[in-house]
Amino acid sequence: MARAQFDRNDVIDKSIGLFWQNGFSASSMQQVVKTTGLKPGSIYLAFGNKEGLFREALESYAQKSIAQIRHTLDTAASVGEGLCRLLDAVIQESTRENYCSCFLIKTRLELAAEGNDLHEVASAKLNEVEALFRSYLEKEFDHTVSRQRAVSLMLHIFGVRVYGYQRDSADRMRQGLREGLPWLPWE
Amino acid sequence: MARAQFDRNDVIDKSIGLFWQNGFSASSMQQVVKTTGLKPGSIYLAFGNKEGLFREALESYAQKSIAQIRHTLDTAASVGEGLCRLLDAVIQESTRENYCSCFLIKTRLELAAEGNDLHEVASAKLNEVEALFRSYLEKEFDHTVSRQRAVSLMLHIFGVRVYGYQRDSADRMRQGLREGLPWLPWE
DNA sequence: GACCATCTTGAATGTTCATTCAAGTTAAAT
DNA sequence: ATTTAACTTGAATGAACATTCAAGATGGTC
Numbered sequence: 001m002a003r004a005q006f007d008r009n010d011v012i013d014k015s016i017g018l019f020w021q022n023g024f025s026a027s028s029m030q031q032v033v034k035t036t037g038l039k040p041g042s043i044y045l046a047f048g049n050k051e052g053l054f055r056e057a058l059e060s061y062a063q064k065s066i067a068q069i070r071h072t073l074d075t076a077a078s079v080g081e082g083l084c085r086l087l088d089a090v091i092q093e094s095t096r097e098n099y100c101s102c103f104l105i106k107t108r109l110e111l112a113a114e115g116n117d118l119h120e121v122a123s124a125k126l127n128e129v130e131a132l133f134r135s136y137l138e139k140e141f142d143h144t145v146s147r148q149r150a151v152s153l154m155l156h157i158f159g160v161r162v163y164g165y166q167r168d169s170a171d172r173m174r175q176g177l178r179e180g181l182p183w184l185p186w187e
Numbered sequence: 188m189a190r191a192q193f194d195r196n197d198v199i200d201k202s203i204g205l206f207w208q209n210g211f212s213a214s215s216m217q218q219v220v221k222t223t224g225l226k227p228g229s230i231y232l233a234f235g236n237k238e239g240l241f242r243e244a245l246e247s248y249a250q251k252s253i254a255q256i257r258h259t260l261d262t263a264a265s266v267g268e269g270l271c272r273l274l275d276a277v278i279q280e281s282t283r284e285n286y287c288s289c290f291l292i293k294t295r296l297e298l299a300a301e302g303n304d305l306h307e308v309a310s311a312k313l314n315e316v317e318a319l320f321r322s323y324l325e326k327e328f329d330h331t332v333s334r335q336r337a338v339s340l341m342l343h344i345f346g347v348r349v350y351g352y353q354r355d356s357a358d359r360m361r362q363g364l365r366e367g368l369p370w371l372p373w374e
Numbered sequence: 375g376a377c378c379a380t381c382t383t384g385a386a387t388g389t390t391c392a393t394t395c396a397a398g399t400t401a402a403a404t
Numbered sequence: 405a406t407t408t409a410a411c412t413t414g415a416a417t418g419a420a421c422a423t424t425c426a427a428g429a430t431g432g433t434c
């Protein structure tokens with residue numbers, strides 16, 4: 001069945017699952033073959049190499065995440081309320097079985113050595129998220145405050161992404177966010 | 188030169204450097220051989236396997252970190268002042284060339300899948316740090332407040348450990364900490 | 375219906391991996 | 405001086421790794 005090209009989006013989604021869970025180094029191409037159903041030749045023709053596939057998976061994840069953030073902030077009654085919903089969703093995610101933190105953060109930490117290219121991609125996307133927060137905050141606060149609070153938001157989100165591995169920590173994290181982000185319109 | 192046993196502490200320190208930077212999967216035993224100067228046989232006799240060496244390195248790192256925290260908090264004029272110094276030190280560390288975040292956090296994220304043993308070690312040590320903060324805070328605040336603020340501290344430290352990869356972010360992080368931890372005696 | 379460009383296939387490649395072990399070396403015990 | 409226990413040595417092992425490529429299959433084109 002040649003010419004009946006595989007579904008690229010489907011392959012990328014499955015690769016996101018694998019790479020997000022195991023990271024770059026601990027995911028083998030043999031696992032990719034098993035997970036995606038593609039044969040090695042097809043993968044290498046379509047994505048070049050392991051790094052190419054990882055990059056596409058990472059970028060797809062980032063794009064979806066950013067779209068999700070935009071949507072939540074756009075549909076909320078206020079920026080503050082949207083941010084609360086966003087933070088609640090992050091906490092909620094951490095209660096999942098097989099919680100995997102955030103693909104971007106994991107990549108930033110795993111591939112930090114020696115100016116790795118994938119590390120740069122992850123970092124750029126995380127910066128994009130911060131810039132997005134800043135631009136939304138500027139609808140309600142002045143420039144300086146918006147910049148500071150965007151940083152504070154990022155620190156808290158990173159914190160939750162790491163803290164969330166602890167079992168039954170959701171309530172504690174919610175309290176922690178209320179402590180550290182008192183300017184948000186909680187509940 | 189048999190019987191002239193190698194310096195175990197030295198080997199562990201060198202292993203910390205390697206594993207901290209590259210993580211578990213991306214560090215090969217051949218790199219360990221090169222870094223430590225030991226031959227494979229010696230490593231396997233002394234530590235069992237790669238995981239055994241990694242575990243000792245991780246535990247040694249954790250012990251040193253906790254001792255450092257204790258020392259800073261014990262020698263400060265107040266708990267609050269000690270915490271400020273601690274947080275400043277974490278920010279300071281992030282300005283280093285070859286910044287590597289925190290070995291415990293990196294391990295928690297890298298080896299989270301399937302109840303990995305090393306993940307549990309890292310998580311247990313991180314919980315120990317939180318408990319330590321709580322016990323110091325209880326010298327100045329009541330039980331409930333201490334618990335909440337310990338969580339908030341952990342969230343901020345995790346945040347800084349991830350955010351710190353961004354170049355020239357020290358000042359921004361300092362501002363962010365002042366925003367999120369206003370109960371600390373800053374400056 | 376013959377052809378060609380396009381895509382798939384999966385066995386094969388050479389490398390690197392974690393780990394082992396028989397042989398070698400030394401310090402202490404006898 | 406000889407033995408013994410403790411430790412080192414480094415080549416060898418087999419498995420797993422990322423990647424390649426010649427051969428096969430298919431759909432569109434003339």
